[in-house]
Amino acid sequence: MRLDKWFISNLDDSQRQIIVRDPNENLIVQGAAGSGKTNLAIHRAVQASAYSNSYALVVYTQALKRMVAYGMDALGLDKERIAYDWAWEHRGFDLVGDVYCLKVDNLSVSNKKVFIAQNGTLREFEKVGNCYENAKSLYPNDTLVSLDFGDWVASKFYYAFGRRSTWFHEISLEPGINVANDNMVLIPSGTLFRKAEDKIDYLIVDEAQDFDVNDYLYRFLPKVNKSLSLFGDSAQKIYINRGASMDQITAALRYRRLFLKYNYRLPKSIAKMAQDIPVPPVDLMSDNMKDGGNSDYPQYPKPVVQKYESREKELEGIINRIKMEDLDDVALLVKDEKDVKFVHDFFAAHGIQTQVLYRTGTTPPYHTINTLDFTNNDLPCILTYYAAKGTEFDNVFVPFANEGECGDRNAFYVACTRASHSLYITFSGKHITSYLNNVKPSSIVEKDIPSDAWTAKRPYK
Numbered sequence: 001m002r003l004d005k006w007f008i009s010n011l012d013d014s015q016r017q018i019i020v021r022d023p024n025e026n027l028i029v030q031g032a033a034g035s036g037k038t039n040l041a042i043h044r045a046v047q048a049s050a051y052s053n054s055y056a057l058v059v060y061t062q063a064l065k066r067m068v069a070y071g072m073d074a075l076g077l078d079k080e081r082i083a084y085d086w087a088w089e090h091r092g093f094d095l096v097g098d099v100y101c102l103k104v105d106n107l108s109v110s111n112k113k114v115f116i117a118q119n120g121t122l123r124e125f126e127k128v129g130n131c132y133e134n135a136k137s138l139y140p141n142d143t144l145v146s147l148d149f150g151d152w153v154a155s156k157f158y159y160a161f162g163r164r165s166t167w168f169h170e171i172s173l174e175p176g177i178n179v180a181n182d183n184m185v186l187i188p189s190g191t192l193f194r195k196a197e198d199k200i201d202y203l204i205v206d207e208a209q210d211f212d213v214n215d216y217l218y219r220f221l222p223k224v225n226k227s228l229s230l231f232g233d234s235a236q237k238i239y240i241n242r243g244a245s246m247d248q249i250t251a252a253l254r255y256r257r258l259f260l261k262y263n264y265r266l267p268k269s270i271a272k273m274a275q276d277i278p279v280p281p282v283d284l285m286s287d288n289m290k291d292g293g294n295s296d297y298p299q300y301p302k303p304v305v306q307k308y309e310s311r312e313k314e315l316e317g318i319i320n321r322i323k324m325e326d327l328d329d330v331a332l333l334v335k336d337e338k339d340v341k342f343v344h345d346f347f348a349a350h351g352i353q354t355q356v357l358y359r360t361g362t363t364p365p366y367h368t369i370n371t372l373d374f375t376n377n378d379l380p381c382i383l384t385y386y387a388a389k390g391t392e393f394d395n396v397f398v399p400f401a402n403e404g405e406c407g408d409r410n411a412f413y414v415a416c417t418r419a420s421h422s423l424y425i426t427f428s429g430k431h432i433t434s435y436l437n438n439v440k441p442s443s444i445v446e447k448d449i450p451s452d453a454w455t456a457k458r459p460y461k
Contacts, residue, residue, distance in 0.1 A: 012289075014261035015040055021258075023047040023202060027229045028257040030246045032284060033274075033417035034265025037231040038064070038390045041206045042071040044229050048202035049077055054225070055202040056081050058088050060210045063357055063383060064390040066372055068206070069096070083196070085211070089219065091148060091164055092196035097123075099147065099190035101160075103183050111160040114147060114168055116192050117179050124177065125168035125192070132195065135167040142169040144194060151189040152364040164193070189367055201226045207389055208232030210243045213252045230255075235278045238386055238411040263288045265392050265420050267295035273303045273423075273443040276459075277413040277435050290420075303416075303423040305401075305436070306447040314399045314426040315346045321424065322380070322395075329394035330380040333415040335407045339400060343382050344369075356382045385411040394421040401436075402429030403455055409435050431455050 011019060018029055018040050027044075031037045041057060048055040057072070059065050062084050069079040080093050087094060097118035102110045114125050125145055128135040135144055145168050147161040178184070200223055205211065208230035211220075220228060230253075234245040250257050263284055266274060271284035288295065308314045322330060332343055337358040344356045355373055360366045372381070374391075381393065385407065396419035398412075406412045412435050416423060427433070432449065437456045 011043075012262055014259065018258055018260075019043055019047070023051055024227050026227050026253070026255040028208070028246065028250055028253070028255045029229070029231045029260065030233060030257060031231075031260025032233055032263055032282060033236065033414070034263040034284075034290075034392070034420075035233075035260035036264060037233065037260065038068065038206050039071065040260070041204050041229070041231045042068060042075065042077075044204050044231075045072065045077055045081070045202075046075050048204070048227075052201040052226075054197055054200055055204070056083060056088070056093075056196065056200045057204045057206065058083055058085060058220075059205075059390070060085050060207045061387050061389060062370070063372060063387040064206070067374055067390060070374065087193070088196070091146075091193050093194055094148075095145060095192040095194065097192070098179070099187045099192055100179060100184045101157075101187055103185055108156055109160050109185055111166065114145075114161075114187075114192065115177070115179075115184070122173055122178060124171050124173045126171045128167055128169050130162075130166055132167055135169065139169040144169055145192040146194075147187070148191045148193050149189045150191060151359070151367040153187070153189050153367075157187050157190065161187075161190075196223075199223055199225045202229070203227075204229045204231075206231050207236070208249060209234055209237040209246060210239055210389075212242055213244050213248055216249065216253060228253075228255075235282050236389065236410060236414050238389070238408050238414055240408060261287050264290055266290060266417060267300035267421065268293075269295065269297040269300040269302050270416070270419055270423050273439050274413065274416045276438040276440065276443070277416060278410065279438075281438065284417075301422050302443065302445050303419075303425060304445045304447060305425045305427075305432070305449065307432070307449045307453060308426055308428045310428050311342070311400060312346065314428055315343060317426065318397050318399065318424070319347070319350060319352065327395045327422075329377040330397070331388065331391070331393040331395070331418060332380060332382045332397045332399060333385055333388050333418065334382070334398075334400060335405065335411075336384055340382050340384060341369075343399070347380065347382075353379055354382050355379045357387055358384075385415040388418050389414055392418050392420050395419065396423050398423070398425045399427075401425050401427040401433045403431035403433050405429065406433045406435060427453075 045057050065084045072079040097116040100115040112127050116123050146164050203224045209232040237243040267290050275284040340358040347354050355371045357370050359368045398415050432453050434455045440459045442461045
């Protein structure tokens with residue numbers, strides 16, 4: 001992902017109308033895929049920071065959090081004022097970095113101190129007691145942190161530190177302490193976190209359609225002092241059992257709603273196809289400003305839809321295309337984490353390094369494999385449709401697009417709209433996903449697809 005291109009600095013008129021709004025005004029912003037919603041959420045945080053240090057930007061996934069952190073950092077904001085949904089609900093803000101402790105012996109560790117390595121620097125924290133209120137009274141002006149675990153960890157860590165129960169305050173780093181010290185132990189999945197304020201002055205939510213109306217009424221609003229700003233798109237509501245349309249959110253909250261007018265990500269050659277995936281279809285063409293509106297075929301290739309004999313043949317075809325066309329900034333987007341692991345293992349067996357995000361299981365012992373580095377455009381990125389929300393890549397592959405195997409229609413739409421240059425969809429089942437039934441044949445390039453692979457009569461052109 002080319003973060004330098006993803007993050008915008010020159011705003012159009014529809015984007016500027018949001019930036020000039022008073023940060024103390026409650027606001028709902030609606031825009032299609034590629035309209036700059038996430039960017040505008042970051043700019044809204046810039047506005048809030050000028051009025052108060054009490055602000056937060058809530059996103060729905062860890063992958064999007066990493067992207068937003070890049071934008072926050074680029075604008076000189078505290079990138080630790082971002083929280084993905086679960087973290088926001090349960091604890092507050094993570095400190096970004098690797099967490100360490102000291103050995104006692106081969107079987108146990110010390111819980112007296114913890115350390116965090118952040119971009120080449122090391123910070124040291126000392127235990128102050130088990131009660132947050134007590135620790136806060138003892139050290140009212142210090143940075144207080146506790147330890148959390150994103151995954152299952154060995155019992156020696158869990159029982160030594162608890163989970164969000166033992167508190168530490170920051171002290172000056174002792175001389176001679178470094179992460180290369182043989183007495184230092186990396187705590188797997190360990191995260192240092194600090195409690196959020198009881199109430200946040202300015203709360204900004206990206207991917208607002210993935211939260212329920214009740215989330216806003218009972219989880220978010222009670223924590224807001226001054227304003228709540230929401231950014232979303234109904235067509236990208238991808239969770240079956242949760243979320244709300246932007247119409248429903250607006251009706252419940254009665255905030256001013258502004259619309260982002262232009263699409264900057266999708267070339268017209270992809271927009272023509274992608275806009276026919278949702279039901280009802282969306283308009284991605286009228287205000288398409290990719291390359292100033294000059295992004296149709298042949299300047300940009302039409303999406304390719306191709307049939308293979310098996311899942312393995314699909315991936316072989318993708319690898320060959322990546323190599324033959326010397327593609328970089330590549331993403332492979334799949335339905336679930338099992339598929340992420342399958343693709344990752346297949347690429348590894350073929351000597352190709354990738355960057356991934358997936359959890360190895362649901363019952364202990366398990367852990368999360370997270371090697372995402374959105375600044376590295378040379379390594380293919382493998383994500384689920386859901387984790388890819390808010391991202392964009394030059395070249396997007398959507399394999400395993402068989403009928404009944406693509407999950408939610410809106411999630412599939414999200415996957416296809418991550419592409420800023422080329423889109424490739426492959427399948428190996430008897431039928432291709434019916435989500436493409438309304439796509440006009442003239443909008444795609446079909447390869448090796450028998451006529452009976454389509455599950456319904458298709459548009460004439």
